[in-house]
Amino acid sequence: MKEPFQKALGIIRELKKHGYEAYFVGGAVRDFLLNRNIGDVDIATSALPHEVMQLFPKTIDIGSQHGTVVVIHEGIQYEVTTFRTDGDYEDHRRPESVTFVRSLYEDLKRRDFTMNAIAMDEEGKLIDPFGGQDAIANRIIRTVGDPKERFSEDALRMMRAIRFVSQLGFSLDEETKRAIIENAPLLAHISVERMTMEFEKLLEGPFASRALSLLVETRLFFYLPMLRDKESELQTATRYDWRLLDSRGQRWAFLCYILRIDAPAGFLRAWKLPNRVIKEVETVLRIVQTTHSDRDWTKERLFACGLEHAIAAETVRAVANGENVDERRKKLRELFMSLPIKTKSELAVRGHDIMKWFGKPGGPWVKEILALIERAVIHEEVENHKERIHEWLIHRNLIREENC
Numbered sequence: 544m545k546e547p548f549q550k551a552l553g554i555i556r557e558l559k560k561h562g563y564e565a566y567f568v569g570g571a572v573r574d575f576l577l578n579r580n581i582g583d584v585d586i587a588t589s590a591l592p593h594e595v596m597q598l599f600p601k602t603i604d605i606g607s608q609h610g611t612v613v614v615i616h617e618g619i620q621y622e623v624t625t626f627r628t629d630g631d632y633e634d635h636r637r638p639e640s641v642t643f644v645r646s647l648y649e650d651l652k653r654r655d656f657t658m659n660a661i662a663m664d665e666e667g668k669l670i671d672p673f674g675g676q677d678a679i680a681n682r683i684i685r686t687v688g689d690p691k692e693r694f695s696e697d698a699l700r701m702m703r704a705i706r707f708v709s710q711l712g713f714s715l716d717e718e719t720k721r722a723i724i725e726n727a728p729l730l731a732h733i734s735v736e737r738m739t740m741e742f743e744k745l746l747e748g749p750f751a752s753r754a755l756s757l758l759v760e761t762r763l764f765f766y767l768p769m770l771r772d773k774e775s776e777l778q779t780a781t782r783y784d785w786r787l788l789d790s791r792g793q794r795w796a797f798l799c800y801i802l803r804i805d806a807p808a809g810f811l812r813a814w815k816l817p818n819r820v821i822k823e824v825e826t827v828l829r830i831v832q833t834t835h836s837d838r839d840w841t842k843e844r845l846f847a848c849g850l851e852h853a854i855a856a857e858t859v860r861a862v863a864n865g866e867n868v869d870e871r872r873k874k875l876r877e878l879f880m881s882l883p884i885k886t887k888s889e890l891a892v893r894g895h896d897i898m899k900w901f902g903k904p905g906g907p908w909v910k911e912i913l914a915l916i917e918r919a920v921i922h923e924e925v926e927n928h929k930e931r932i933h934e935w936l937i938h939r940n941l942i943r944e945e946n947c
Contacts, residue, residue, distance in 0.1 A: 544667050545575070547619075551584045554616050554623065555665045557598055563590040564626075564647060566662035566670065573658050576679050577711070586614075586623045587662065589645045595623050609641050626650035629696070648672055652687060655700045656707070660687050682713045690722035698729035702741040705757045709748025715757065723761045730766035735815045738767060742814075746794045751785035768813040769804075776802040787868045788858060792823040797859045799828060823852075830856035837871055842882060842921050849886075850879045883920050883927050890917060891929045900933060900942050912941070 544552065548567055558565035565588040574581045588595065592607035601615035610625035627641045628649050644650065647662055651672060654660040661675040669676065673687050684704050686693040694701050701723045707713060715723070730738070745754045758764040759777050770777065780801045788794045795816070799807045807828055811821045830848055834840060834856060845853050854872050861868045884890060894909045901912075916932055919925045925935040936942050 544665075547571075547581055547584050548575070548663075550617060550619060551586065551621055552665055554586055554599070554614055554621060558586075558588050558590055558595075558623075559665070561590075561594075561598060563588050563594070564645075565590070565623075566647060566664055568651075568662045569654075569659055572661045572663045572669075573675070573679065575663070576661070576676065584621055586621055587626055587647065587650055588623055589626055589647075590623075591625055591643055595625070610643060627653070629653050654687050655693060655697075655703060657685050657687055658707075658713075678716075682711070683716050684708065684711075684713045684719060685716035686719050686722070690716075690719045691726060694722055694726040694729065698726065699733050699737050699741065701726065701730060701761070701763060702733075702738060702745075705754050705761070705763065706741045706745045706748070708757055709745045709750045709754035711748075712750045712753070720757075720761065723763065727762045727766060730763055735768055735813070739814045739816070742767065743791065743794075746785060746788075746798070749786055752781045752783065756781040769810050770802075773802050783862055787862050790855065792820060792827060793855045793858055795820065796824045796827040796831070796855060797862060799824060800831060800859055800863060823855075826852050827855045827859060831860050834860065837874060840875060840878060842878065843918060845875065845879055846882055846884070846917070846921050850875065853879070883923060884917075887917065889927070890920065891927045892916060892932050896929065900936065912936075 548571070551567070555565045555567070565586055567584060568587040569585045571581050571584045590598070592604070592610055592612050595612045595614065596602045596604070596607075599614045599616070603613040603615070603620070605611055605613050605622075610627045612623050613620050614623050615621075625643045626646060626649065627643050629641055647670060651660040651662060651670075657673045657675040657678045659675070660671075660673045662670040664670070674685075678685050684707050686700075686704075704715060704719060704723065708715065745751060745758075748754060755777060758767070759774060759781075764770045764774065764777055780798065783797075783801070785794065785797075788797050795811060796807075798804075799810060802810075804810045807824055808821055811824060830852060834844075837857070840853070840857075848856070853875055857871045857875055858868055860866075861871045879885065890913070892913070894905065894913065897909050897912050898905055916925070916936075919935065920927045920932075925931055
């Protein structure tokens with residue numbers, strides 16, 4: 544059995560040794576069948592949460608009332624969840640209660656999509672009562688049971704379905720797609736934070752354009768923050784290669800740019816994004832508005848922006864204009880590497896040096912002189928050395944020798 548399942552076998556075997564059933568379940572099994580990188584390995588068991596905690600010396604109770612305990616095995620954390628069935632759902636978001644059961648079938652039956660309802664035992668044998676392997680082979684996303692019922696239980700599953708389209712390149716089963724269209728208004732019951740998490744994963748996927756098109760086709764976009772009036776702009780967004788945007792900030796900046804968002808801070812706050820991301824996106828968009836081609840990148844501008852923000856802005860602009868992103872990034876990196884100093888902190892003089900040389904108390908003028916020196920150093924008019932800078936200021940008649 545391949546890693547990372549191999550490392551988790553000790554948990555399965557310990558549970559079985561004490562008479563319990565235990566299986567690998569969920570996304571790890573799906574990704575194993577797809578030959579994708581496997582993330583977290585989850586385990587489902589017939590053991591009750593308190594029985595799991597009695598068996599293993601290192602555990603963390605992260606939700607035993609819902610059946611989940613973290614077991615720390617050989618330094619790695621694994622979620623171990625008791626077989627369960629869900630009670631009635633509240634507000635199309637979460638079950639009112641869960642019932643622990645001893646049946647793997649009943650546990651798999653409550654899951655969202657057939658490709659995620661496959662279990663694997665310690666010998667690698669697959670337990671697949673709902674045709675998940677067939678769905679994977681045919682690259683189809685299909686719910687376990689009636690899709691209307693699944694989406695009515697938890698409306699976020701509709702976003703998850705389209706997120707999986709983006710990540711896997713699969714197609715939606717026709718019945719599943721019709722159910723999303725019919726149940727789209729239920730998304731209004733979902734918290735912004737949960738929708739944002741799925742939407743960000745969607746934008747990261749290699750098939751983001753296809754998924755964005757489905758958001759429009761199914762009308763789910765209508766219930767996402769501030770997208771209700773952006774149908775034509777979202778259609779435009781489907782024409783671009785989102786794979787070229789390789790950071791969170793770049794993706795949100797590109798989205799704001801393509802959607803023609805006039806007030807990006809308000810738009811991003813509606814998605815409940817952290818202030819750090821909002822400020823980054825605002826900075827990138829300001830740079831995009833002032834650089835209309837790669838010829839606009841001067842040494843001075845690149846120094847002022849910093850390489851990370853400059854590359855983000857140039858990536859957004861290049862993707863939007865259908866230009867060669869790698870080429871633009873390469874040119875920026877080469878220009879940045881040619882700078883004598885890369886940050887303000889590398890400048891050889893400080894404010895106290897300036898005040899000493901000029902024999903004057905501090906004030907706004909100090910910042911102006913430092914900016915003048917920065918430009919001179921960047922354009923290699925003077926070496927970034929304290930004595931050379933002092934001589935340069937004297938030569939320019941900005942200070943007199945007797946002041947020094």
